[in-house]
Amino acid sequence: MVVLMKLLTVTLLGYALLAAQGDGGRKPDRVISIAAERFAFNPSKITLKQGDLVEFVLTSDDTDHGFRIPSAGIDLAIPPQSRGEARVRFIAKEKGEFAFECSRPCGAGHNLMRGIIEVK
Numbered sequence: 705m706v707v708l709m710k711l712l713t714v715t716l717l718g719y720a721l722l723a724a725q726g727d728g729g730r731k732p733d734r735v736i737s738i739a740a741e742r743f744a745f746n747p748s749k750i751t752l753k754q755g756d757l758v759e760f761v762l763t764s765d766d767t768d769h770g771f772r773i774p775s776a777g778i779d780l781a782i783p784p785q786s787r788g789e790a791r792v793r794f795i796a797k798e799k800g801e802f803a804f805e806c807s808r809p810c811g812a813g814h815n816l817m818r819g820i821i822e823v824k
């Protein structure tokens with residue numbers, strides 16, 4: 705039970721460190737556009753410096769997609785082509801690799817729609 709509690713605490717702490725929160729009206733250090741289409745994100749690998757505040761601008765080149773960064777509690781819809789864009793901020797608080805993925809079923813290759821954020 706104690707071990708379980710410790711695990712839970714560490715998990716919650718990790719989540720808090722990665723969550724896109726508290727940017728305090730700061731201007732983004734980088735604005736990165738990502739295009740989604742069946743069945744890939746472009747770019748699918750993003751390299752950031754620790755401490756960067758990034759604003760992702762997400763568009764689709766075809767149908768509905770989603771953008772989820774599980775470790776940061778981010779999950780939003782990307783509207784279909786020519787229906788606008790979605791924006792979300794992410795603070796690269798910790799070094800490491802953080803996966804992102806499509807979160808809206810978009811066809812046979814949906815599970816292949818993945819990418820990685822590398823924080824150095």
Ligand SMILES: [Cu+2]
Nearest residue numbers: 806808810814
């Ligand atoms: Cu999908």
